Amino acid sequence: MKYKRPRGTQDIVPPAVHIWREVEEAFKRTFEKHCYEQIRTPIFESTELFERAVGEQTDIISKEMYTFTDRGGRSLTLRPENTASVIRAYLESGMHRRGGIVRLYYIGPMFRYDRPQAGRYRQFHQVGLEAIGGASPAIDVEVIETFMITLEELGFRGLMLKLNSVGCRTCRGPYRKLLLKALDGVREVLCSDCEDRAFKNPLRVFDCKRCEGVKEKLPTILANLCKDCRAHYDAVKAALEALGRSFEEDPYLVRGLDYYTRTAFEVIHGDLGAQNALCGGGRYDDLVEQCGGPPTPAIGYSAGLERIISVLPKDSPVLREAGVPPDIYVACVDEGGMSRALKIASLLRSVAAVEADFSMRSLKTQLRSAEKSGAKIAAIVDSSSRDEILWKNLAERKQVGVPDGDILDFAKRTLAASKEDGA
RNA sequence: GUGGGCGUAGCUCAGCCUGGUAGAGCCCUGGAUUGUGGUUCCAGUUGUCACGGGUUCAAAUCCCGUCGUCCACCCCA
Known part of the structure; x- marks a missing residue:
């Protein structure tokens, strides 16, 4: 890489x-x-x-x-x-x-x-x-x-x-003096980092994980507000x-x-x-x-x-939210159906989320992908049946032929129906 | 900036101690069904073993360095 x-x-x-x-x-x-x-x-x-x-x-x-x-x-x-x-x-x-x-x-x-x-x-x-x-x-x-x-x-x-x-500002001044005085008294037991802190930013001594025993001996700002x-x-x-x-x-x-x-x-x-x-x-x-x-x-x-x-x-x-699955998975079986598949996918997107598969893998593999994607419908485009697609309901494992001209209406109806079933 | 663990296939990891030309599972692809998905079965692809150097006849394996990563210190979200 x-x-x-x-x-x-x-x-x-x-x-x-x-x-x-x-x-x-x-x-x-x-x-x-x-x-x-x-x-x-x-x-x-x-x-x-x-x-x-x-x-x-x-x-x-x-x-x-x-x-x-x-x-x-x-x-x-x-x-x-x-x-x-x-x-x-x-x-x-x-x-x-x-x-x-x-x-x-x-x-x-x-x-x-x-x-x-x-x-x-x-x-x-x-x-x-x-x-x-x-x-x-x-x-x-x-x-x-x-x-x-x-x-x-x-x-x-x-x-x-x-x-x-x-x-x-009002309480910090007097408290700072008090703290510095107390720090002076425990100087020998402070870790090396805290010796620095005592000068630069005395409050931060309280953050130290090593100087645990020292803290109890120091006045806190909370007690001196x-x-x-x-x-x-x-x-x-x-x-x-x-x-x-x-x-x-x-x-x-x-x-x-x-x-x-x-x-x-x-x-x-x-x-x-x-x-x-x-x-x-x-x-x-x-x-x-x-x-x-x-x-x-x-x-x-x-x-x-x-x-x-x-x-x-x-x-x-x-x-639980793992992204939104497509409604329709367009499977394209051969090179000849490619431009038609593109057109159909585009048309369907006016009513649904559509994932299109142009891998030209075997139909078996494309349907496997369709199922894995979570899509409800697989739309199979095949150049040998020139003016209709196969509309396959993946859950019911049933399919029907739909003429190209009816696809949009058909999609609207079936998707609305499946939404009702789902709800 | 300091210290320690780790770095092998896309992913999870085995192999390293006791050097001998790299493995498993998952995933992926094709097939069993001359294009139709859960399971099963068969077959197949997976790699500069982080990088560079050294030791050795031979290094994923031992040594050194670099980088990355994880954890801790420091500090903070």
């Missing part, structure tokens, strides 16, 4: 692509029921947008970007996530002047130069949404619910929702409880992107291996302002389609 797909990418081929489409549709249905509208932003953006929005210290920016220089000398980057682009587009198209909450969703490929692993790809696909301009804890819950509801519709049960608050953040967090919890939505409070849940404030959440799944997050998100109340807009609170999340699809429950309704 001369060419292979680039490392960390995937071809989504039938029949898997049908599952993908069903999952995407499920999300779209939920989003649109909640009055979120789709937004499509460019696959690449100026590198600076990501650096500024996502945070220069993050791994995504410091080592995982697909960055290139275009012919005009501009530094561009394949989007590693979509929130920055959405906020850029929100401001650039003047949506911030609409007033009220702007609800947007997206779906599409993202790119990160990581080493591929279970549930991790260089080109991967996310669905996500952003609710921009809403400060109420109720919006947080609305956003979380769109994900939980959709996954339940896909057949998931008993998902683990993890919840935390990472505070805001300012009054407003505390009230917001408590209100989110109360609203989730009122909806009967179970969750687990995780004071160690911190997220890898710098722009998060207050509510942070993740939904994890046990069968995913090390990359166990199906979805991650939270509030980013300062990002719009940081990007040059007016102060605007916002919240969003993104979910990994590969990961969701890889752990779909066995009884998921979408696993």
Whole structure:
């Protein structure tokens, strides 16, 4: 094989692509029921947008970007996530002047130069949404619910929702000092990575899998929230409880992107291996302002389609969708009937899905293929019977001759009849 | 970027340890029915054994390197 797909990418081929489409549709249905509208932003953006929005210290920016220089000398980057682009587009198209909450969703490929692993790809696909301009804890819950509801519709049960608050500008400052002090006290027992983190992004020490014993000795942001953040967090919890939505409070849940404030959440799944997050998100109340807009609170999340699809429950309704079989399979027996078969297939397509076989294989083989395709009818075209075709009902194993001129009417009648039988 | 497993037919894999010119099942094609499908039976096609180098009379098999893939670290969807 001369060419292979680039490392960390995937071809989504039938029949898997049908599952993908069903999952995407499920999300779209939920989003649109909640009055979120789709937004499509460019696959690449100026590198600076990501650096500024996502945070220069993050791994995504410091080592995982697909960055290139275009012919005009501009530094561009394949989007590693979509929130920055959405906020850029929100401001650039003047949506911030609409007033009220702007609800947007997206779906599409993202790119990160990581080493591929279970549930991790260089080109991967996310669905996500952003609710921009809403400060109420109720919006947080609305956003979380769109994900939980959709996954339940896909057949998931008993998902683990993890919840935390990472505070805001007011509480982060004092907390940071507190944390740094505590980190200083445990410096000797920190792993080498965490020694670095302690400087660059102290909160991320909580993410470390090796420093398990250390965490208990450190103050959590959750225990040091300012009054407003505390009230917001408590209100989110109360609203989730009122909806009967179970969750687990995780004071160690911190997220890898710098722009998060207050509510942070993740939904994890046990069968995913090390990359166990199906979805991650939270509030980013300062990002719009940081990007040059007016102060605007916002919240969003993104979910990994590969990961969701890889752990779909066995009884998921979408696993039943294997594509639409043809209604009619046109079998062409000899070269002489070819152009007539083409014409008949084309005619039939005005009322049905038609698969045409021009392989000139034996009729036996063509009928075998017809049956395998799931078609109800095989239309056999043979140049020796010049003005009629054989119309074979594959389930009943019966066939009749139909004059060319009557084919369309005949097709309409039999297909309508078989639909009634089927229903 | 670091570590480990794996790479043989379109697919799933055996063979590798103990070197001797490559196998099974599925799929596919033709036939048994001088064009009519589920099953069965008969016959047939499947390959630069990932790539490059080395050892050897001889390498799918042993050794080294490269690439790919999977898993883990890191990080995240």
